[in-house]
Amino acid sequence: MLYYVAWPPFGVYGYSAANEGNYFIVSNNLIELVVLLVLGFTQSGRFFGLDILRTKKPVIRPNEGINSVNTVAIADINRRRDTIKSLAGLPFLALFSGAAYNNLREKPADAFSGASVKIDFKKLNELKGKLPEGTLGGHNISRLIMGCNLISGFAHARDLKYANSLFKAYNTEKRVIETFHHDKYWSAHPVENRVEFSVDTKRNADHNMIHDNMFDLFPEKTAEYMKEIRKLWIAFKVLAAGAILPGDGFRYAFENGADFICVGMFDFQIVEDVNTACKILGSLKKRERGWYS
Numbered sequence: 001m002l003y004y005v006a007w008p009p010f011g012v013y014g015y016s017a018a019n020e021g022n023y024f025i026v027s028n029n030l031i032e033l034v035v036l037l038v039l040g041f042t043q044s045g046r047f048f049g050l051d052i053l054r055t056k057k058p059v060i061r062p063n064e065g066i067n068s069v070n071t072v073a074i075a076d077i078n079r080r081r082d083t084i085k086s087l088a089g090l091p092f093l094a095l096f097s098g099a100a101y102n103n104l105r106e107k108p109a110d111a112f113s114g115a116s117v118k119i120d121f122k123k124l125n126e127l128k129g130k131l132p133e134g135t136l137g138g139h140n141i142s143r144l145i146m147g148c149n150l151i152s153g154f155a156h157a158r159d160l161k162y163a164n165s166l167f168k169a170y171n172t173e174k175r176v177i178e179t180f181h182h183d184k185y186w187s188a189h190p191v192e193n194r195v196e197f198s199v200d201t202k203r204n205a206d207h208n209m210i211h212d213n214m215f216d217l218f219p220e221k222t223a224e225y226m227k228e229i230r231k232l233w234i235a236f237k238v239l240a241a242g243a244i245l246p247g248d249g250f251r252y253a254f255e256n257g258a259d260f261i262c263v264g265m266f267d268f269q270i271v272e273d274v275n276t277a278c279k280i281l282g283s284l285k286k287r288e289r290g291w292y293s
Contacts, residue, residue: 004029122271129278134259134293136232143254144277147236147264155241155264170266182252185243188214214240223256223289232293236262246276254280257289 009027131142149155150167183191190208194217198210215237216222226233235258239249246263253261265273 004033121268122275124271126271126275128275129282131274131278132281134232134291136260136293141260143260143281144250144274145234145260145262146270147262150264150266182219182244182249183214183216185240187243188240189217194218219252219256226257227289230290230292232259233257234260234262238263246273247280250277251280251284255284255286257287259291259293 004027009024009030131144133140133142135141150171155164155167183189187207189210193208193210195210196217199215199217202210204210235253238244238253238258238261239246244252250261250263261277263273
């Protein structure tokens with residue numbers, strides 16, 4: 001039952017599902033499910049199968065004073081007990097039916113679909129607060145700004161050649177100062193080999209040489225320099241093209257002085273990113289730079 005609910009054969013091929021054939025609605029799993037339900041909700045074992053061997057037949061001894069009234073009463077009690085036992089499995093059937101309905105209703109199409117890999121698409125009613133705001137050009141702007149790189153399809157994805165095409169395919173029309181992040185992620189250029197103004201130079205396949213994996217080669221120096229700049233600071237690329245988790249990258253940027261952060265995000269990431277930013281902005285402890293917006 002669980003397998004049929006997870007992989008309903010409705011005409012969509014699942015690349016990660018191992019199937020012995022192609023089915024539409026009725027599959028071997030559904031047939032097995034129906035057979036098991038019949039066995040579970042009926043008393044078929046009294047008439048055929050191995051269960052009949054272990055079923056005790058009632059023995060009626062003579063002269064025990066059993067009249068027709070008692071016999072009818074006992075039969076009624078047995079029928080009621082059998083009915084209750086048969087109905088005991090209905091809550092489980094309802095539970096699995098509800099899971100099957102939700103599986104079909106919630107996620108009609110994603111960039112990828114599967115039983116074991118699901119996008120956690122948080123809804124607006126799951127927002128946990130309102131983002132703090134700053135002033136930009138006389139307008140109140142939330143301190144988390146949604147970047148357009150994922151929407152436009154020109155995102156920095158390091159050596160992932162297919163990423164921009166994927167972003168363009170996902171973000172259809174219907175959906176539709178300085179870089180700054182820390183360097184504590186695997187593909188970051190080793191600090192001992194960094195050279196000033198080498199970001200836009202020739203890329204190298206060697207991990208120890210510059211290879212298009214980061215923009216801000218010296219984030220600590222950037223933070224130290226910006227302490228003395230009394231103007232608002234918008235930091236972007238704070239997640240290093242997805243190499244840094246939002247909770248880590250957001251905190252690093254705000255604690256080191258950014259007034260705003262501009263972050264590219266998909267539609268299914270907006271609510272989670274807003275909740276993360278609200279939580280971090282409400283618990284900053286190491287920020288030394290003042291707010292200039």
